Amino acid sequence: MHGVRTGPAERTVTRSARPGGRGLEPLEGTVGAALDEGGRSLARARVESPRLTAELLLARVLEIDRVGVLTHPEAPLTERAAAEFGRLLRRAAEGEPLAYVTGRREFYGVPLEVTPDVLIPRPETEILVERALALAARATARFVDVGTGSGAIAISFAVFSPRSSGWATDVSRQALGVARRNAAAAGAAGRIAFAAGDLLGFFAERPAFDLVLANPPYISAPEAASLPRAVAAYEPAVALIAGDSGLEIFRRLIPQAATRLRPDGLLLLEVGMGQADPVAGLACAAGLRVEEIARDLQGIPRCVASRKLDL
Numbered sequence: 001m002h003g004v005r006t007g008p009a010e011r012t013v014t015r016s017a018r019p020g021g022r023g024l025e026p027l028e029g030t031v032g033a034a035l036d037e038g039g040r041s042l043a044r045a046r047v048e049s050p051r052l053t054a055e056l057l058l059a060r061v062l063e064i065d066r067v068g069v070l071t072h073p074e075a076p077l078t079e080r081a082a083a084e085f086g087r088l089l090r091r092a093a094e095g096e097p098l099a100y101v102t103g104r105r106e107f108y109g110v111p112l113e114v115t116p117d118v119l120i121p122r123p124e125t126e127i128l129v130e131r132a133l134a135l136a137a138r139a140t141a142r143f144v145d146v147g148t149g150s151g152a153i154a155i156s157f158a159v160f161s162p163r164s165s166g167w168a169t170d171v172s173r174q175a176l177g178v179a180r181r182n183a184a185a186a187g188a189a190g191r192i193a194f195a196a197g198d199l200l201g202f203f204a205e206r207p208a209f210d211l212v213l214a215n216p217p218y219i220s221a222p223e224a225a226s227l228p229r230a231v232a233a234y235e236p237a238v239a240l241i242a243g244d245s246g247l248e249i250f251r252r253l254i255p256q257a258a259t260r261l262r263p264d265g266l267l268l269l270e271v272g273m274g275q276a277d278p279v280a281g282l283a284c285a286a287g288l289r290v291e292e293i294a295r296d297l298q299g300i301p302r303c304v305a306s307r308k309l310d311l
């Protein structure tokens with residue numbers, strides 16, 4: 001366990017006497033004591049699920065999983081690990097999202113690095129990947145993920161469709177750096193190429209893709225004013241906001257996708273609340289046939305799938 005005392009060079013935090021203790025109260029300077037104190041400090045800061053958050057932060061510091069932290073409360077903590085845990089606790093207490101504090105988030109079972117340059121992948125976006133895997137007509141799909149951010153959609157699709165290959169694009173070069181590292185870590189780097197640019201502008205206007213996948217920015221500028229602080233203060237605005245109506249990116253992306261999809265190819269778009277109908281309308285106007293609108297776990301229409309007709 002990195003950070004837990006492993007040898008004479010690492011000093012542990014001083015232990016204090018424990019009144020009458022026989023394993024009930026964790027000793028100061030141990031994993032258990034750090035968790036108790038960390039959980040209490042996060043609770044005072046009104047962080048959601050404070051104990052769980054403290055466990056995940058300490059697991060990150062020690063580079064072990066949460067179960068490892070929970071099963072060894074008696075393990076001594078080095079000064080260095082305790083100090084690092086303190087730094088992470090302070091960031092969480094200030095309201096920074098856990099994924100940015102730990103630098104990690106799992107998406108569709110794939111572990112991803114996340115930095116403040118990328119949107120934290122959301123569970124509802126897994127629906128898009130699930131539908132893409134279910135609806136793709138061929139096992140050797142050529143795909144493009146527009147606005148890839150951390151690479152969540154492109155990488156998870158590639159991992160679960162191991163004979164497919166394609167592209168991931170983003171306007172943010174910093175995001176593309178994160179996505180590249182994530183693709184390499186997932187063993188999918190050889191099947192995903194990366195391009196910086198606006199939507200599908202990098203690609204010629206000819207049918208080259210079986211799947212166009214996108215979770216684009218879709219929050220309107222007026223809505224952005226009421227975003228939770230954890231989102232507005234920490235996540236990149238370019239990943240969230242799409243003009244005055246929230247539909248601006250869809251208006252440009254859908255006709256671009258229609259010209260680049262092969263016959264029978266699919267466009268899958270994540271949409272915000274109340275956007276499924278207007279987005280379906282844009283898809284029809286671009287000559288696509290709306291095939292399905294999938295709902296998220298809250299019953300909100302979340303993913304619009306439309307197919308290019310095979311004329």
Ligand SMILES: C[S@@+](CC[C@H](N)C(=O)[O-])C[C@H]1O[C@@H](n2cnc3c(N)ncnc32)[C@H](O)[C@@H]1O
Pocket residue numbers: 118119120121122125146147148149150151152153169170171172175197198199215216217218238239240
């Ligand atoms: C909502 S985030 C989605 C990130 C990732 N696909 C996911 O689902 O977690 C939108 C992404 O689109 C990118 N983006 C915004 N405007 C863009 C544009 N005009 N062309 C390409 N990418 C864009 C942002 O940088 C951001 O990474």
